[in-house]
Amino acid sequence: MNPDKIIADYGQFSSWLNTLEGMEETLWLKPITEGKWSISEIIAHIMNWDHHLLTEVLPAVRNEKGIEFPDFDSFNKKASEYATSGISKSKLLEETRDSREQLIKELNEMPIEILTKHLPTNGVTHCPHTGIPYSLIYIVKEFTDHDHHHIRQITQFLNENNKD
Structure with missing residues (x-):
């Protein structure tokens, strides 16, 4: 696991956001499938998690405390509410970037040493799916x-709704 490559890959999302600048407002606000979020809600969701990493996770890791994540459902609901609060597409993209x-x-x-230090996440020391110890x-x-999961969803939705 190469930390520099992982961070660089993570940073690619900022550039990808630029591809959404010119999209139609109706598609921006339309659920990607029935019962799912819109692109705006997905982007707000990702931004909300970035904000959590910045304000909660990084300080905890710097202080060698465990990583804590909030209840996903209520946390994600806040992102959805923000996306539907009337914020413009350009403002949400700018804030996310x-x-x-x-x-x-x-x-x-x-x-x-800090990036790779083993720290529990929500009290669990190893990923239950891979067995790898948690670290930042x-x-x-x-x-x-x-x-990448959400980028694939959005790309597929836009391809299916491309009116050109």
């Missing part, structure tokens, strides 16, 4: 995979 770029900057400034860089890799 700024959060990710700040997060990447801080990750790049962290010593390798492991969590960043998980978040990168999470980004």
